[in-house]
Amino acid sequence: MRIRLIILGLLTMSMFSCLDNIDRKPDATETIAESVAPFKYWTWITADPKRNDDSYVEEFKKYKDNGLDAILINTNTDPNLLGRLAPLAKKEGLEVHAWIMAMNRPGDSVVRQHPEWYVVSRDGKSAYDHRPYVGYYEFLCPTREDSRNHVLKLVEELSKVDDVASVHLDYIRYPDIFLPIGLLPKYDLVQNEELPEYDFCYCDVCVAEFQKTHHRNPREMENPAIDMEWKQFRLNKIRSVVNEAYQIVHKNNKILTAAVFPYPEMADHMVRQRWDKWDVDVVLPMIYNVFYNEGTDWVGFATRQGVQDLEGTETELHTGIYVPGMSGEDLTQAIREAKANGAKGVSFFDGPALTEEQLLVIKTSKEGQ
Ligand SMILES: [Zn+2]
Secondary structure (H helix, E strand, O other): OHHHHHHHHHHOOOOOOOOOOOOOOOOHHHHHHHHHOOOEEEEEEEOOOOOOHHHHHHHHHHHHHOOOOEEEEEOOOOHHHHHHHHHHHHHOOOEEEEEEEOOEOOOOHHHHOOHHHEOEEOOOOEOOOOOOOOOOOOEEOOOOHHHHHHHHHHHHHHHOOOOOOEEEEEOOOOOOOOOOHHHHHHHOOOOOOOOHHHOEOOOHHHHHHHHHHHOOOHHHOOOHHHOHHHHHHHHHHHHHHHHHHHHHHHHOOOEEEEEEOOOHHHHHHHHOOOHHHOOOOEEEEEOOHHHHOOOOHHHHHHHHHHHHHOOOOOOEEOEEEEOOOOOHHHHHHHHHHHHHOOOOEEEEEOHHHOOHHHHHHHHHHHHOO
16 A cells, blocks of 8 residues: 555656746736745645545645645545535635546546557557556546547536636656656566557557558557657647646636646656646646655756746746655755745645644745745
């Protein structure tokens, strides 16, 4: 269970206007707006329908009292549960975001009725009955009309819930072609190249559509990892789902946020996710240093990289920090690194994991703003 949680946290990387104004001159209005915009604190939480309202109110109060501004709630895509919790959180002064596992839909009863919706690996196996890495990896093909429309319908339902500020896309990507380096020993894996069993999606629809445009068959490529159009095809398929989700949520007067891999080129390399090219209001890159055997200085590096890549877009970046095992001192440093490198806020994974010491760090740093 512990490993599952760690992986979920890690791979969940599988979870906002121009950020870096250093190279351009902001006009007066922008300068004023930026000087008053507070540095925002978020946290991810997973809801349990069996818990009562009082226990949630207590949890929400704890976050608010310690300086948090926003929560991202995973309700397992249940608009009713979200509709129950959102007003409670709002009443305690928290902004609420509807966290959805988008392309990975573990246990989704509708999805289970459609084996053809699942991604297919280069070695011809469907994630329906051959899950890459872990049992809960039930990734859907982003190209098929029916599977992408299923995800978009869920996004729409969440975007209609009152008291919700955004729909928050998580797992908006393909399965990991490369796992974070810190995770490889857990799986006893060596990944020095793109391995066929972790390379997706080679389903009939993807292959036929690619072939129609590019006149070659990905299944017959000697080394598909170096075929740029095949890579781009897949990046574009994820982008297309995101951009349509953006239209849907904005129609319902909400914004779109997303949990993404640390910085765009790393996300592209690991999970075929090029988030600096998306229509998205806020990204929360999961800059979980421990997964990559890195220190807190890397939080600053990855934040800066993402901020620079978003220059000229309307997307804001708020840094995701993985708190388990982090000392108070390291957390202080990680927050500083994010802020000094252009993030507009930080999000902690996850809420229930925050220790008393960490909550004090958050509260103190909030008061110092
Ligand atoms: Zn496919």
